[in-house]
Amino acid sequence: MSEISCMYAALLCKDSGVEVTAANIEAACKAAKAPVSKSAPAVFAALFEKVDVEDLLSNLSVGGGGAAPAGGAPAAAAEAAPAAAAPAPVEESDEDMGDFGLFD
Secondary structure (H helix, E strand, O other), X not given: OHHHHHHHHHHHHHHHOOOOOHHXXXXXXXXXXXXXXXXXXXXXXXXXXXXXXXXXXXXXXXXXXXXXXXXXXXXXXXHHHHHHHOOOOOOOOHHHHOOOOOOO
């Protein structure tokens, strides 16, 4: 629980434009009445000094399309071929119904 509290406190400081320090992280956790170990604020403050969190958060990716095909270019060409070879839809007319009419 201590690590999550410190992470949220550090993100709160960063988002608020307050310097991310161990004292600020500890103060935010104390204001939220979140239990924090003695060493956790210092660890997260050091982490935020070395990592550009804004860059990290802006480059997140959600979901996954599965594994990439083994041969990138041939697979892309194979996917494009069925779309080009698909026949155009044929419109049906009422003449095909013979003597039968829906409202007769």
